[in-house]
Amino acid sequence: MSNDPPGFELPLRLFLGFRTLIDALHAELARQGHPEVRPMHGFVMQAIGMRGTTAVELGRALGVSKQAAGKTVETLERLGYVERARDPHDTRRKIVRLTPRGLDALTRSARIFEELRAGWAAKLGEERLRALEADLRAVTPQDVFRLDVPGWFG
Template sequence: MAERAGDAASSGGGAGFELPLLLFAGFRSIIDEMHRELAVQGHPEVRPAYGYALQAVGLDGATASELGRRLGVSKQAAGKTVERLEGLGYVERADDPQDGRRKLVRLSPRGIDVLARSAAGFDRVRAQWVRVLGAERVAALESDLRTMAAADAFRLDASSWFNG
C-alpha cells in the first residue's frame, strides 16, 4: 500500500485518499471564512447547518415536515432546528394561508439578511481564489468539479449526511 501511494506521488499525482481531504479542506476554508465574515457583520451565532436550513425554508416558506424532507431529517429534528432559528430571529412561524391547520416557517428579515450577506460573501471568497489562483484555473476547477460531481450533488441534506 505504501508503495502504491509513493508511486502515485512520484508520478505527479497524489495518493487517492488526498483528493477528498483536499476537497473537504477547500470547502472548510470557504465556509470558515464565510462564518468569520458573518460574525463581524452581526451574525456570530450562524452555523453551517443553519445555512442549509435557511436555504431549505426558501423564499416561499415550508412546513416542518417539508423542511425535514428537504434536509433529509425527521420532522422532529427539523422542528428543533426551526426552534433554534426562530429563537435567533432568522425565521418566524405563520399560519398557512392555504390551510389554516398548518404552520409555515418563513424567513424573517434577519434570515433574508444573512442569506444575502452569505451570497455576497461567497462572491468575495471566490474573487479571492481568482486573485490567488487566476481566473482560468478557478474556472477550470469549477468546470472539472461540475463534470465529476453527480447530477444530484447539490442537495440541502449535506448536514444530515455528515452527521449520519
C-alpha cells in the same frame, strides 16, 4: 513509483476547500452582525427559501427527521432568523418562513461567497479557477443545491 497522491487525499482536500470557504464565510458573517449563524443554519435557511416550508418538508429536504428539523427551527426562531405562521392556504398547517434578519443573513452570505471566490481567483488565477469549477461540475451531480448534506453526515 507514482508521483500521484494517495486516493484518500482527494476527498480530504475537497472537504478542506469546503471547510476553508465556510469558515471564512462565517467569520465575515459574524463581523457583519450575524455571529450566531452556524453552517447548519445556512442549509436550513436555504431549504426554507423565499416561500417558506413546513417542518416535514424541511426535514425531507435536509435528509433529517421532522424532530431534528424542528429543533433547528426552534433555535433559528429564538435567534430571530425564522418565524412560524399559519399557512394561508391551509390553516391546519404551520409554515416556517424567513424573517428580515434571515433574509439579510442569506443576502450577505451570497455577497461574501462572491468575495471569497474572487480571493480564490486572485490566488489561483481566474482561468485555473474556472477550470477547477468546470472539472467539479463534470464529476458531480448537476443539482448544485442539494441540501441533504446534514442528513448525509448523520
